[in-house]
Amino acid sequence: MQVKTFKAPTVEKALAQVKKELGPEAIILSTRKVGAGPGESWVEVSAAREQPASTAEPKPAPDCVPAEMINELQEIKGFLSLLISSKDQLTQLRANQPLAELYHSLLVRGLDEKQVFILLSKAVSDLNGEPADRSAMFNAFCKRLVTKVSCAKPFRVVSNSGGPAVYTFVGPTGVGKTTTLAKLAAYLKIKRRIELGIVSLDTYRIGAVEQLKTYAEILEIPFSVAQSKSELRSAIDDFSHCDAVMVDTTGKNYLNRDHVRHLRSLFENGRRCSHFLVLSATAKDEDLQQTIVHFREMEINSLIFTKLDETVHHGCIVNQLVRFNYPVSYLGTGQRVPEDIEPATQKRLLSFLLPAGNQAD
Numbered sequence: 638m639q640v641k642t643f644k645a646p647t648v649e650k651a652l653a654q655v656k657k658e659l660g661p662e663a664i665i666l667s668t669r670k671v672g673a674g675p676g677e678s679w680v681e682v683s684a685a686r687e688q689p690a691s692t693a694e695p696k697p698a699p700d701c702v703p704a705e706m707i708n709e710l711q712e713i714k715g716f717l718s719l720l721i722s723s724k725d726q727l728t729q730l731r732a733n734q735p736l737a738e739l740y741h742s743l744l745v746r747g748l749d750e751k752q753v754f755i756l757l758s759k760a761v762s763d764l765n766g767e768p769a770d771r772s773a774m775f776n777a778f779c780k781r782l783v784t785k786v787s788c789a790k791p792f793r794v795v796s797n798s799g800g801p802a803v804y805t806f807v808g809p810t811g812v813g814k815t816t817t818l819a820k821l822a823a824y825l826k827i828k829r830r831i832e833l834g835i836v837s838l839d840t841y842r843i844g845a846v847e848q849l850k851t852y853a854e855i856l857e858i859p860f861s862v863a864q865s866k867s868e869l870r871s872a873i874d875d876f877s878h879c880d881a882v883m884v885d886t887t888g889k890n891y892l893n894r895d896h897v898r899h900l901r902s903l904f905e906n907g908r909r910c911s912h913f914l915v916l917s918a919t920a921k922d923e924d925l926q927q928t929i930v931h932f933r934e935m936e937i938n939s940l941i942f943t944k945l946d947e948t949v950h951h952g953c954i955v956n957q958l959v960r961f962n963y964p965v966s967y968l969g970t971g972q973r974v975p976e977d978i979e980p981a982t983q984k985r986l987l988s989f990l991l992p993a994g995n996q997a998d
């Protein structure tokens with residue numbers, strides 16, 4: 638709104654100025670007489686009008702808004718409407734000290750603010766207004782969270798029904814795919830006495846084949862290398878007598894969706910594979926999220942998180958389980974092969990939300 642004051646000897650003259658400058662739609666806000674001395678008086682008129690519409694050409698909407706940006710905008714919109722519809726909970730959060738403390742401690746552990754807010758709001762309503770201290774609230778929160786966190790036991794039954802079970806290890810560069818494969822191969826061979834074969838598809842990185850070959854030799858597991866889809870198929874066929882074949886793959890920057898598509902095409906050979914998506918607990922939350930989004934193009938059996946020993950807060954693991962429906966099967970806890978791996982359990986995952994000294998092991 639544009640506001641202007643006009644001075645003239647008479648009201649009529651002032652109004653004429655208003656009309657001339659602001660147009661016939663102008664609104665008169667006030668008129669008053671201003672005395673300038675004996676025999677002289679002025680009229681002061683304040684008037685306003687709506688700001689004229691900009692004459693600049695409106696910017697055309699871009700033809701193609703990236704899908705990621707649309708998703709982000711939708712997420713922001715969703716979160717805003719959630720905040721508006723949850724005004725009461727927000728007020729409660731500020732006023733209730735144990736609740737506010739819990740809220741902040743969960744954020745410090747790396748949990749996503751939006752997820753915490755949603756789950757805490759539900760936990761508060763589960764408490765039915767009963768007075769609750771921080772630990773009662775934490776329990777109510779965990780009861781809600783646990784419904785979102787699932788664990789998988791991919792090796793419960795390993796059998797050669799119609800050919801060996803094929804397990805692949807896929808994921809970004811350097812997350813520990815090869816090391817995790819070796820740890821699990823040792824477990825299956827030594828503890829479970831399962832007959833195994835190992836195939837490496839990772840001919841991209843110098844030394845990658847040697848690294849896995851060394852583990853295979855130590856474990857006395859037959860090993861072969863494949864460079865293409867057809868070589869992979871025949872390598873698996875060569876292990877047709879085995880109960881299971883474990884396939885290592887080249888790490889790529891899977892923030893690039895095309896890399897996932899290429900990887901997927903290598904496994905489109907009529908054979909059912911269980912893909913383990915290996916991710917590092919040290920990665921940034923949004924990078925983990927984006928990588929998992931891209932891996933939706935493949936049928937992922939479960940997630941494996943490595944390098945838990947290299948980071949203090951493990952909230953980003955829980956975030957992915959809440960966001961996506963994938964179960965988690967194993968947790969890598971160090972560099973030692975085969976010791977540093979453990980099956981994922983709900984208890985262990987929930988304990989990531991406790992202070993460091995109280996975590997389950």
Ligand SMILES: Nc1nc2c(ncn2[C@@H]2O[C@H](COP(=O)(O)OP(=O)(O)O)[C@@H](O)[C@H]2O)c(=O)[nH]1
Pocket residue numbers: 809810811812813814815816817888943944945946947969970971972977
């Ligand atoms: N601290 C720690 N290091 C790990 C873990 N898993 C793998 N690594 C290390 O991460 C590096 C990359 O591992 P590698 O298996 O070659 O990764 P890949 O490129 O995904 O196959 C190596 O130095 C491993 O010893 C883990 O759980 N904790």
Ligand SMILES: [Mg+2]
Pocket residue numbers: 814815816839845885886888
């Ligand atoms: Mg590797």
